[in-house]
Amino acid sequence: MDQRREELEKKRAKLAELRRQREERKRAAMQVREQQPTTSSKIDSQDINDLVNSLVGDRARSPTSQLSTASGTPGLSREASGVGRDRSISSATSVGTQIGSPVPRAATPGSSAVAGSTIAAGVSSGFPAGQRVPEFKTSEMVIFDFPPKEKIVYNKEVQTSESTEAPDTVLLTEEEIERRVKEIREKDEKHRAAKEEERARRETEAKARENEIKRLTDEQRAGILESSDFATFVDQKSRIVERALDEDYDFMVDYTLAAAKDAEDTSGERLKLALAFHDDKVSRNRSVMDLAWSSRFPELVAAAYNRNPMAPNEPDGIVAIWNTHLRERPEFVFYAPSDVLRVSFSEFNPNIVVGGAYSGQILLWDTRSKAHPVLKTPLTANGHTHPVYSLKVVGSTNAHQLLSASTDGLVCSWQLDMLAQPQEAIELTHPAHLRTDEVSVTCMDFADNETTAFIVGTAEGVAYQVNRYDRAGSKAGLNGFDAYRAHTAPINSIDFHPPSASEFTDLFLTASSDWTMRLWRARPAAKPASTVPSDIRPLHVFDAFDDYVYDAKWSPVHPSVFASADGTGRLSLWNLNQDMELPAQSVASGRALNKLAWDRSGRRIAAGGVDGTVYVYDVGDLSAPRPDDHAKFARIASELTA
The missing domain is CATH 2.130.10.10 (YVTN repeat-like/Quinoprotein amine dehydrogenase)
Incomplete structure (x- = not known):
């Protein structure tokens, strides 16, 4: 009983430790989810500021070249060529919001010119008079869309897997069920028939081997006839056969005439x-x-x-x-x-x-x-x-x-x-x-x-x-x-x-x-x-x-x-x-x-x-x-x- 009680205590302690670890993982996951929007917002604000500075900064620097350089010049690395789809869209949305012109949420390569013209119009209308407005040119931009890395969380308390059967499983019709059952039966019959044929073939071969007459040489025949085991075998078995043959029994006896035969036997000599x-x-x-x-x-x-x-x-x-x-x-x-x-x-x-x-x-x-x-x-x-x-x-x-x-x-x-x-x-x-x-x-x-x-x-x-x-x-x-x-x-x-x-x-x-x-x-x-x-x-x-x-x-x-x-x-x-x-x-x-x-x-x-x-x-x-x-x-x- 004490040993059983100790085993139960150890299992309870292990379950408590597993629950504590699970709670810690949950709290860490919640903290990560809470920190993600803030980080993304900081990143988005920084990107917007960089974009604005690039637009209104040094005039000698061509905006077109900067945009081209930032958009996807061959030979640039994955981080320099641009951020993902979500980052580009959020940047464009922020710029449009500050300037006052709406920017679409989703953008495609074909719609980059429209986005550029819209941004240019907004910038020109938002600057004060007397300041020279930079000229904007239309350029094409390739946006790479990278899906986010999926996070897999494993819970040690789960020891069995639930059924993965799809909820929308299609039910078979009666005709389909009968057809499949018929195919299975035909397959079993063929397998059984093959086994029977194999067994019959083996029996036929065994009988053929038994019926084969083995011809012994003169030396082999003489060795068998002179062996003591053969002589003992013949002596024992022939004695058994002779006992059966010497048994004095009339198998043609007519039991209906037994009384008359007994009377004849009793009248003869007794010795x-x-x-x-x-x-x-x-x-x-x-x-x-x-x-x-x-x-x-x-x-x-x-x-x-x-x-x-x-x-x-x-x-x-x-x-x-x-x-x-x-x-x-x-x-x-x-x-x-x-x-x-x-x-x-x-x-x-x-x-x-x-x-x-x-x-x-x-x-x-x-x-x-x-x-x-x-x-x-x-x-x-x-x-x-x-x-x-x-x-x-x-x-x-x-x-x-x-x-x-x-x-x-x-x-x-x-x-x-x-x-x-x-x-x-x-x-x-x-x-x-x-x-x-x-x-x-x-x-x-x-x-x-x-x-x-x-x-x-x-x-x-x-x-x-x-x-x-x-x-x-x-x-x-x-x-x-x-x-x-x-x-x-x-x-x-x-x-x-x-x-x-x-x-x-x-x-x-x-x-x-x-x-x-x-x-x-x-x-x-x-x-x-x-x-x-x-x-x-x-x-x-x-x-x-x-x-x-x-x-x-x-x-x-x-x-x-x-x-x-x-x-x-x-x-x-x-x-x-x-x-x-x-x-x-x-x-x-x-x-x-x-x-x-x-x-x-x-x-x-x-x-x-x-x-x-x-x-x-x-x-x-x-x-x-x-x-x-x-x-x-x-x-x-x-x-x-x-």
């Missing part, structure tokens, strides 16, 4: 082959060792392959990511320096794929990177030195670890961002073994919401419980007293019941090379270990097989449904609510099936064969449980336990 992935460049002379569905992208399934004995120059191990919308070739292909025995998607990072190799290495691939592993464990004694047949990612989003087990009985825990050395390592040993204390682990699995205890299957056909840490009543490592002993051949797979039904999460299946599959109830992990050897018996034995049983997996949504794959190439679906001895459905692929994997929705199941083909089957009605299926399976489980 049907939907897709079969096979590529000679990837899976020729190779076997599928493991399968895994992506938890983030339900259309992606990963398949691990062993080496091709007929192609020693190709990579020993391959992991192919197949897409259900891309049937002819895999979405990604990753390479490994050894046979890949296990593969798994990271549940907490959809771009990470983890694999276990025959050489004992843990390999990590990234779909955003190239085909080779971005991380891998070193071939040292700090990690595995035997084949890794078991992998499992456990934990939460912010704290998860990778657990791996090899056939030398070593279980390691890894951080996925650091594979230089394991975070912890547990050696599984059993003193009761005859030749060696080592336990050859072939498979393992964790129960739901359990991260500290797990079950391992061994090559001797026995399953054991393993503790990661010391706890009350049990130590870290293998619990050799509580053994799930029933198989007479190596255990090929272990699978706990999924968390879809919390009351069955302690049930697990084992598939063995003794042509059987068994159902178990796991001993509570919190219960203290036994001090004397004890064998846990299975709840049920499934022996309706004619070859090795390589894998068995529970349905992720149905409590009583699981699938099995055997050496005869038969995929079987079991529903324990319907039959405990025979499968509900089964299909044969012709070659032995090694691995199974359910998708997250439970509607599809993938099966990998020794011929390198991945088969994807639609489950049908068994993918959705009925309202009473949980209660039925609970009664069956209680009967089996009793």
Whole structure:
């Protein structure tokens, strides 16, 4: 506020100073105007006296010569040749007034003789008698008229100029206004038409340049075809086109006949082959060792392959990511320096794929990177030195670890961002073994919401419980007293019941090379270990097989449904609510099936064969449980336990 007040005071003082200066200029101008008549009158009187003296003075001097000299002799200056028009007229008027003869106000060069005669007559009549009157002669005189200098007065208080429009402006008629408006419109139309023509011309030239066929030289063509950017572009774009072409959709479908078609479909077989992935460049002379569905992208399934004995120059191990919308070739292909025995998607990072190799290495691939592993464990004694047949990612989003087990009985825990050395390592040993204390682990699995205890299957056909840490009543490592002993051949797979039904999460299946599959109830992990050897018996034995049983997996949504794959190439679906001895459905692929994997929705199941083909089957009605299926399976489980 004080600063604003000071600014206002300064402006008031400045305005007062401007008003004072303006008043002083006005007073000076008035004084000049008051002094001008007096000066002119003095000048006029002096001029008249000089004129009279020149007329009545020295007789010897010729008046004519004086007048001629004063009037405008060539060579005289502007001041000597005469005064302006106003001074001459005023002088003549004064002379005429003194002498008594009227003199006209305005005079022209043609009227100078008249003025001279009039002055002469007046002079002769005004002189006393006896005095000799000088003779006057007629002469011509040129009078120069100089306009007075205009005085311009500037007032500093005036900051804007008023309109200088002439008051007598002529108003235009309606016809003139219409004519001018029409001319302006015609001019705008011509300008717009010119711009449109220019734009059309530029577009035509651009299209002509685009349509021009550029001929490449052989060197340029070879350079483009050999460049990595071109190969990447063709691979990505052709994959997109193939996804669209492989989409099985009948665009000629008649929706008025949909009911009859649905009735025909429901009457057919419920377990049907939907897709079969096979590529000679990837899976020729190779076997599928493991399968895994992506938890983030339900259309992606990963398949691990062993080496091709007929192609020693190709990579020993391959992991192919197949897409259900891309049937002819895999979405990604990753390479490994050894046979890949296990593969798994990271549940907490959809771009990470983890694999276990025959050489004992843990390999990590990234779909955003190239085909080779971005991380891998070193071939040292700090990690595995035997084949890794078991992998499992456990934990939460912010704290998860990778657990791996090899056939030398070593279980390691890894951080996925650091594979230089394991975070912890547990050696599984059993003193009761005859030749060696080592336990050859072939498979393992964790129960739901359990991260500290797990079950391992061994090559001797026995399953054991393993503790990661010391706890009350049990130590870290293998619990050799509580053994799930029933198989007479190596255990090929272990699978706990999924968390879809919390009351069955302690049930697990084992598939063995003794042509059987068994159902178990796991001993509570919190219960203290036994001090004397004890064998846990299975709840049920499934022996309706004619070859090795390589894998068995529970349905992720149905409590009583699981699938099995055997050496005869038969995929079987079991529903324990319907039959405990025979499968509900089964299909044969012709070659032995090694691995199974359910998708997250439970509607599809993938099966990998020794011929390198991945088969994807639609489950049908068994993918959705009925309202009473949980209660039925609970009664069956209680009967089996009793």
